[in-house]
Each structure stands twice: as structure tokens, then as C-alpha cells.
Amino acid sequence: MKPVIRMFFKTLRVILGPFLLLGDWLTRPKGIVRPEAEQLAIDARTRNLALYHFPTCPFCLKTRRTIRRLSLKIELRDAKHSAAHRDALIAGGGKPQVPCLQITDANGQQTWLYESDAISAYLNREFGDASAA
Secondary structure, eight states: OHHHHHHHHHHHHHHHHHHHHHHHHHTOOOOOOOOHHHHHHHHHHHTTEEEEEOTTOHHHHHHHHHHHHTTOOOEEEETTTOHHHHHHHHHHHSSOOSSEEEEEOTTSOEEEEESHHHHHHHHHHHHOOGGGO
16 A cells, blocks of 8 residues: 555656746745845855755745745755765765755854754744844
């Protein structure tokens, strides 16, 4: 029975995936416009962030929308189509769950943050527009 259920959901993802991507593209949020110096400072802070994601995962879409709304330059690592990224996610974070934000501090210490709500809360807290709150 498990293979039948897996096949059903895999087929559902194949059918719905393009519609999810189209809907995301059509309803993209506008990014925050900041003064150039402030944006450069934020870009420097985001150099140590990487988001492991699947392109059509609804939770990953939600997280990528937050990144776009906050005008962040965070490296996106496709853990679905890249075995190297998937292996790095499992080795570092301990599980192949996405979305996962890899945060590397100044000392090289890595923190792996799972769950779209937790990632969005972190990004809003660290990089959010104070006037929008």
C-alpha cells in the first residue's frame, strides 16, 4: 500500500508543481527598497546564509517569498536535483527536510534552521523593515 500512496503523491506533485511555480511567479511580492549603503550592509550579512530547498515545495515557496519581500541575497541550494546539496544538508543538518536555512557565523560555526515559519521569523527579525511592523 505504501508504494501506491507514494506514487499518488509523486504524481500529484508532478501535476501541481508547475501551477505552484506559475502562481508564485505571478504573485511575487515586491522587495523592500533600501538606501544603497544599507542594502550593501545587509548583502554582506547574508553572504553566510544558504537556503536548501525544493523548487515546488509549498513551504520552500513561502520561505523564498519572504526572502524576496525582504530583498535578501541568500544562496539557494536545490536539494532535490543536486545530490551534492542533498548530501550536504543531511551531513550538516542531520535530515533531508526542506526548507532549511544554513547560518554560518563569523567563527565558522554552522546552525541549521528548519521549518518555514521559524526561518521566516528569523529573517524578519534580523533583516525586516522596522517601519513595516
